[in-house]
Every structure is written in structure tokens, then in C-alpha cells.
Amino acid sequence: MTALDDEHLSAVSGDGTVAVPTYDRSRLTTGIVHLGVGGFHRSHQAMYLDRLMNEGKAHDWAICGVGVLPGDVRMRDALKAQDGLYTLVLKHPDGTFEPRVIGSITEYLLAPDDPEAVIEKMASPQVRIVSLTVTEGGYNIHHVTGEFDVENPAVSADLADGAVPATSFGLVTEALRRRRDRGVGPVTIMSCDNIQGNGDVARQVFTAFARLKDPELADWITEHVPFPNSMVDRITPVTSAEDRAMVAERFGIDDAWPVVAEPFTQWVLEDRFAAGRPPYEEVGVQVVDDVEPYELMKLRLLNASHQALCYLGHLSGYRYAHEVAQDPVFARFLLDYMDQEATPTLHPVPGIDLTDYKHTLIERFANPHVRDTLARLCAESSDRIPKWLLPVVRHNLASGGQIVRSATVVAGWARYDEGTDEQGEPIEIVDRLAERLHAAALRQREDPLAFLRDREVFGDLVDDPVFTDAYLAALRSLHEAGAHATVEALVRPA
Numbered sequence: 173m174t175a176l177d178d179e180h181l182s183a184v185s186g187d188g189t190v191a192v193p194t195y196d197r198s199r200l201t202t203g204i205v206h207l208g209v210g211g212f213h214r215s216h217q218a219m220y221l222d223r224l225m226n227e228g229k230a231h232d233w234a235i236c237g238v239g240v241l242p243g244d245v246r247m248r249d250a251l252k253a254q255d256g257l258y259t260l261v262l263k264h265p266d267g268t269f270e271p272r273v274i275g276s277i278t279e280y281l282l283a284p285d286d287p288e289a290v291i292e293k294m295a296s297p298q299v300r301i302v303s304l305t306v307t308e309g310g311y312n313i314h315h316v317t318g319e320f321d322v323e324n325p326a327v328s329a330d331l332a333d334g335a336v337p338a339t340s341f342g343l344v345t346e347a348l349r350r351r352r353d354r355g356v357g358p359v360t361i362m363s364c365d366n367i368q369g370n371g372d373v374a375r376q377v378f379t380a381f382a383r384l385k386d387p388e389l390a391d392w393i394t395e396h397v398p399f400p401n402s403m404v405d406r407i408t409p410v411t412s413a414e415d416r417a418m419v420a421e422r423f424g425i426d427d428a429w430p431v432v433a434e435p436f437t438q439w440v441l442e443d444r445f446a447a448g449r450p451p452y453e454e455v456g457v458q459v460v461d462d463v464e465p466y467e468l469m470k471l472r473l474l475n476a477s478h479q480a481l482c483y484l485g486h487l488s489g490y491r492y493a494h495e496v497a498q499d500p501v502f503a504r505f506l507l508d509y510m511d512q513e514a515t516p517t518l519h520p521v522p523g524i525d526l527t528d529y530k531h532t533l534i535e536r537f538a539n540p541h542v543r544d545t546l547a548r549l550c551a552e553s554s555d556r557i558p559k560w561l562l563p564v565v566r567h568n569l570a571s572g573g574q575i576v577r578s579a580t581v582v583a584g585w586a587r588y589d590e591g592t593d594e595q596g597e598p599i600e601i602v603d604r605l606a607e608r609l610h611a612a613a614l615r616q617r618e619d620p621l622a623f624l625r626d627r628e629v630f631g632d633l634v635d636d637p638v639f640t641d642a643y644l645a646a647l648r649s650l651h652e653a654g655a656h657a658t659v660e661a662l663v664r665p666a
Contacts, residue, residue, distance in 0.1 A: 193275035294347035497537035
């Protein structure tokens with residue numbers, strides 16, 4: 173077994189089975205600070221930079237990863253022990269595994285350990301981009317008002333006079349203040365999260381926090397700091413113990429935290445930067461003037477389809493996304509949702525054949541080697557459903573379009589959050605609103621609209637009889653006939 177660190181890279185490469193960095197990592201300098209280093213960032217943005225570096229480019233754009241939460245200590249320990257190196261394994265549908273050691277992350281800081289070090293790193297002149305994958309919930313947007321949630325206790329603590337910054341908002345805002353005061357110029361704040369208009373949302377929340385802290389600084393940010401929008405795509409399951417064992421057994425690498433992912437990858441990025449950027453377009457990134465058509469396509473076709481398969485699939489007894497997508501009934505249901513409900517809400521997407529894209533999604537979901545768990549897809553639904561699926565519902569309600577499949581997905585979520593599947597097995601609800609949602613779901617046998625009455629999540633949908641009629645019919649079928657029969661009835665020819 174070979175340890176994964178700079179000292180042992182030549183041994184890791186061995187007979188050439190495992191690709192390793194061909195560049196001198198000791199000569200890299202940090203140009204990007206990334207908040208929220210998880211599996212997706214390491215399978216996607218860090219991978220694109222590694223490609224560039226292997227071509228002899230972007231050596232002044234290495235990444236300093238930052239963990240903002242106390243739980244990020246595990247990532248800190250794994251990456252520090254391995255000099256920032258990790259193994260990315262692409263799992264092809266034919267069973268081929270393609271390993272590569274990624275070397276673009278050269279530093280890692282944990283904010284709870286040393287917030288001052290994180291702030292100073294972002295304030296340093298050599299850093300020109302601060303990027304983010306902090307999940308949908310990390311932007312602190314109130315679901316009903318759509319505004320920055322100033323009542324969040326962590327935000328309130330950061331806004332107190334003399335507070336040591338602890339949130340991403342406090343850390344980034346203080347770094348921007350120092351850059352302004354020192355005359356080193358702004359950075360670009362680059363969101364890579366699955367949110368429509370993710371750059372616009374990032375601008376909204378960081379500027380809102382800054383305005384509460386220092387109105388003049390907020391004005392400076394508004395004038396000088398760009399927040400480009402982006403669309404990112406690569407299915408990246410949570411790393412499992414089996415994945416670690418696979419990397420050890422197949423490739424002889426002792427890697428504390430490898431990453432596995434599908435072969436497909438896409439990144440569409442708005443070309444708006446304050447102090448330059450890596451030449452991403454040279455390694456397949458689509459650098460464009462307008463990201464919105466691409467992001468709507470991805471959020472409403474891929475991400476919403478993940479929600480369409482996860483709850484109903486789990487209730488049907490499946491535990492992995494590929495099991496659901498390989499079921500002809502579910503595959504037809506997903507395509508019908510995409511064709512009849514999601515596609516009518518999209519703008520034309522330059523250079524994309526939507527028919528091919530939708531069929532490719534089903535093929536990607538059905539890849540048996542990725543083993544994406546339904547539990548991962550079902551997690552944090554109160555952050556995901558309002559951003560990915562409910563915009564489709566509202567668009568179609570306003571235009572007279574179809575909503576029956578979307579309503580069935582929402583009903584599937586409500587049934588899932590009862591906390592027991594159709595086989596009587598317990599369901600672990602992973603959601604920031606888990607307790608509240610579970611309590612509402614348990615009431616719906618007597619009050620079928622109980623789950624939908626949560627206006628923080630659903631707004632006024634409970635007041636729309638077109639939606640509630642479809643929702644109630646689906647929920648009744650889920651209780652009486654079960655999830656698979658409910659889906660089958662929707663795809664059965666009239």
C-alpha cells in the first residue's frame with residue numbers, strides 16, 4: 173500500500189495505471205480560496221484546474237481550501253496528511269474505472285481554528301478569486317421573503333460589534349474590507365452551487381451582510397466586486413467506505429478521502445472577473461455571456477429529476493439512483509416530467525440538443541457503478557425542492573401547463589417525511605426542518621394538506637386548487653396503492 177503525499181507520488185503512478193500531476197507542485201502559488209471543499213468541488217472545479225496545470229498553465233491559480241464549519245475538521249485532517257492530494261476515480265457505465273490524482277489544492281485552512289488566517293489569505297494580493305460550494309442552504313435566504321435572513325443566530329453573532337467572524341459572510345466581508353483599505357483591489361466571488369442565478373444570489377447575500385456591517389463597504393462591493401453566474405454538473409456521490417477500499421485494492425493507494433464520480437462533466441461560466449481568471453475554456457469549460465439558459469436546463473431537468481426519482485424510488489424499495497432509472501416505469505415517468513412539465517419552462521439553450529440531453533440524463537442516472545444513494549438525493553429537500561421543482565410548478569400554473577407529475581413528486585416527499593417506508597422500515601429525514609416537516613407529515617392522514625401548509629417552504633401553493641387537487645390525488649394514491657403503482661398509473665396509456 174502506497175501513502176498518498178508528495179513524497180510518494182512517483183510510487184503511486186507506478187506502471188502508469190494511475191495518472192498523477194506532471195507539474196512541480198512546489199512551484200504553484202495560490203490564486204483561489206475555495207469555501208466548502210467537498211466531493212463535488214474536488215471532482216469538478218479542482219479537477220479542471222488540475223487539467224490546466226498538467227498542460228503547463230494556471231500555475232499561479234492553485235487552491236487554498238477553507239472549511240467554515242467545525243465538522244470540516246475531517247477534511248482538514250485528510251488533506252493535510254496528503255499534502256492536498258486525493259484520488260478522483262471516474263466510474264464509466266461499462267465498468268471501467270479511471271483514476272487520477274488531483275494536485276490543484278495545495279493548502280487547507282479551518283476557519284474555526286484560525287479565522288484570522290482565513291481572512292488574511294483571502295485578503296492577500298495573490299488571491300484573485302474566492303469560490304464557493306456551500307450548498308443551497310448556505311446562502312441564508314429566507315424561503316418566503318426571498319431576502320437575506322438577518323434573524324439567523326450565526327449571522328446576528330457575526331454582526332455584533334467586535335465579533336470574530338465565523339460565517340462565510342463575516343469572513344469574506346472582513347477580507348474585502350481589508351483589501352479595500354489596503355488598496356490591493358477586489359476579488360471575484362465565484363459561486364459554484366446549484367442555485368438559479370447563483371452569482372446573483374451570492375451578490376445579494378454578501379452585499380446584504382456587508383450593508384448591515386458597513387454601508388460604505390457594501391457600496392464598494394457593489395461597484396467593484398463581480399459575482400459571475402455559473403452552471404456546474406457532475407454526479408458525485410458521497411465517498412463511502414467501499415470507495416476507500418476500492419482505491420486501496422485496485423490501485424494500491426492509501427487515500428483517506430478519495431472522490432468517485434461519473435465521467436460526464438459540464439461547467440458553464442459567465443465571463444466576469446475582477447482580476448483575471450484561469451484559461452478555463454482551454455479545458456472544456458463553456459465561458460459565456462449568459463448562463464441562465466444552461467442553468468435553468470440543469471436545475472429543472474437534472475436536479476428536479478433527481479427529486480422526482482429519489483422519494484418515490486425510496487418508497488418503492490430502491491436505495492440507489494441507478495436502480496430507479498433502470499426501472500422502465502420510472503424512466504418513462506422521468507422523461508414525461510422533463511418533456512411535459514420542465515421543458516416548456518426553459519429558454520432556448522445555445523448549442524444543446526435538449527432531446528439528446530434528456531435521454532443522456534436517464535443514461536447517467538442508470539450508471540450502476542456510480543452508486544449514487546437515494547438518501548443523498550433526499551437530503552435537505554426543504555432547500556432543494558423550492559429552488560429546483562417549485563419554479564416549474566409555478567410557471568406551469570401561470571401558463572396553464574401540466575403539473576400532475578410535479579405534484580406527485582411533492583406528495584412523494586410528504587409521504588417520505590412520514591419517516592417510514594412501505595415496507596415498514598424507518599426513514600432518516602436529513603433536513604434543517606426535519607422535525608417540523610416530519611410532524612406535519614404525520615398529521616396528513618387526518619389533514620391531507622398539513623405538509624403543504626408550511627408557507628416558508630411552499631408559499632401560497634396550498635391556496636391553489638389546481639395544484640392541491642393533483643397533490644391530494646397523488647398523496648391518496650401513495651397511501652392506498654403505493655409509490656410504484658402511483659407512478660405506473662401516470663405513465664400508463666389512457
